Amino acid sequence: DIQMTQSPSTLSASVGDRVTITCRASQSINSWLAWYQQKPGKAPKLLINKASRLQNGVPSRFSGSGSGTEFTLSISSLQPDDFATYYCQQYSSYSLTFGGGTKVEIK
Amino acid sequence: EVQLVQSGAEVKKPGETLKISCKGSGYSFTNFWIGWVRQMPGKGLEWMAIIYPDDSDTKYSPSVQGQVTISVDKSISTAYLQWSSLRASDTAMYYCARQVGDYFDSWGQGTQVTVSS
Numbered sequence: 001d002i003q004m005t006q007s008p009s010t011l012s013a014s015v016g017d018r019v020t021i022t023c024r025a026s027q028s029i030n031s032w033l034a035w036y037q038q039k040p041g042k043a044p045k046l047l048i049n050k051a052s053r054l055q056n057g058v059p060s061r062f063s064g065s066g067s068g069t070e071f072t073l074s075i076s077s078l079q080p081d082d083f084a085t086y087y088c089q090q091y092s093s094y095s096l097t098f099g100g101g102t103k104v105e106i107k
Numbered sequence: 108e109v110q111l112v113q114s115g116a117e118v119k120k121p122g123e124t125l126k127i128s129c130k131g132s133g134y135s136f137t138n139f140w141i142g143w144v145r146q147m148p149g150k151g152l153e154w155m156a157i158i159y160p161d162d163s164d165t166k167y168s169p170s171v172q173g174q175v176t177i178s179v180d181k182s183i184s185t186a187y188l189q190w191s192s193l194r195a196s197d198t199a200m201y202y203c204a205r206q207v208g209d210y211f212d213s214w215g216q217g218t219q220v221t222v223s224s
Contacts (some may be wrong), residue, residue, distance in 0.1 A: 019144065043202055044152065044214055045187075046210060085151075089152075094157065095166065097144070
């Protein structure tokens with residue numbers, strides 16, 4: 001099975017900061033990577049698919065990049081609504097794996 | 108609008124059976140895989156299984172294979188996740204989600220399952 005490792009597990013930042021979250025795959029997954037945002041008590045929300053494609057309605061301050069085994073999710077200017085937990089997810093051969101999550105906290 | 112509506116919270120005892128549901132609407136239910144994702148208390152997301160409603164083809168994560176069964180009734184656009192003998196370790200929030208290619212684009216609201224004696 002492909003393992004997904006996210007870092008950091010927790011990130012403290014202020015409104016207006018640029019933040020970057022990294023996700024590493026244990027083997028190449030081409031660009032089969034998605035990013036989700038989850039707030040407490042809510043279902044996850046898709047932000048980005050195919051490593052860099054922004055889902056409709058997601059603010060442009062979110063961006064994704066990478067291919068192969070290393071990927072990043074960036075938020076260009078952190079907003080109050082962005083404090084949440086973020087997960088990466090890979091897909092290969094009818095099997096999916098989520099990363100362990102990155103909690104973005106208020107500094 | 109794509110919607111996935113899950114059944115309500117459940118409180119069960121160890122050893123009991125349970126079947127939770129996920130009803131899809133607003134799209135062609137039979138043409139998209141439906142997945143189940145577990146989130147244990149205070150933990151991250153864990154993919155459990157997927158099912159293709161048109162032919163009930165299923166794929167399970169090795170971590171849950173044999174522990175749960177997923178099924179679908181396409182006549183009522185509903186997917187199911189069931190247990191034959193619950194354990195305390197099954198206590199979690201369970202989400203269903205529609206899979207589009209390699210990602211989940213729409214999610215249900217979640218079903219909390221609590222197993223306690």
